[in-house]
Amino acid sequence: MRSRGKAQVPDKDARHQIWRTVKMIPIGCVASYGQVADLAGLPGRARWVGRVLGQSPASMTIPWHRVLRSDGRLAFSPGSAESAKQTGLLQEEGVVVFNNKVRMADFQWRPSPAELLFSLDF
DNA sequence: GTATTGACTTCAT
DNA sequence: AATGAAGCCAATA
Numbered sequence: 001m002r003s004r005g006k007a008q009v010p011d012k013d014a015r016h017q018i019w020r021t022v023k024m025i026p027i028g029c030v031a032s033y034g035q036v037a038d039l040a041g042l043p044g045r046a047r048w049v050g051r052v053l054g055q056s057p058a059s060m061t062i063p064w065h066r067v068l069r070s071d072g073r074l075a076f077s078p079g080s081a082e083s084a085k086q087t088g089l090l091q092e093e094g095v096v097v098f099n100n101k102v103r104m105a106d107f108q109w110r111p112s113p114a115e116l117l118f119s120l121d122f
Numbered sequence: 123g124t125a126t127t128g129a130c131t132t133c134a135t
Numbered sequence: 136a137a138t139g140a141a142g143c144c145a146a147t148a
Contacts, residue, residue: 126148
């Protein structure tokens, strides 16, 4: 028995869920940290999603640049090197970034029911 | 053990 | 539109 019942999902598995979820964001679309957390089965852990992405090794090759804040702003400060890099990656995919933010109404990923089912962990 | 921090979100100014 | 407070949760000091 696990006397420390705090973690319902081991962090190791939770990270895997986050990576898997981010990888299914289509090219040309974006998602918010909170959206990724929810789809990964980790509601309320938007901040943790950002942490996990930041600490993910470069070899992961996950589309981290498609994840932004809920209002469409990039998580990095305007003018920062990371912001510029993320903007470039998004523009390559056809996502329009203006003043460090994206029009969520135009580019936010809306998973189909099939994709929602696929995101479930059986 | 407590305090602080951060690739967050929401609500209220 | 911009800013601040409060809530949030895991990592770090």
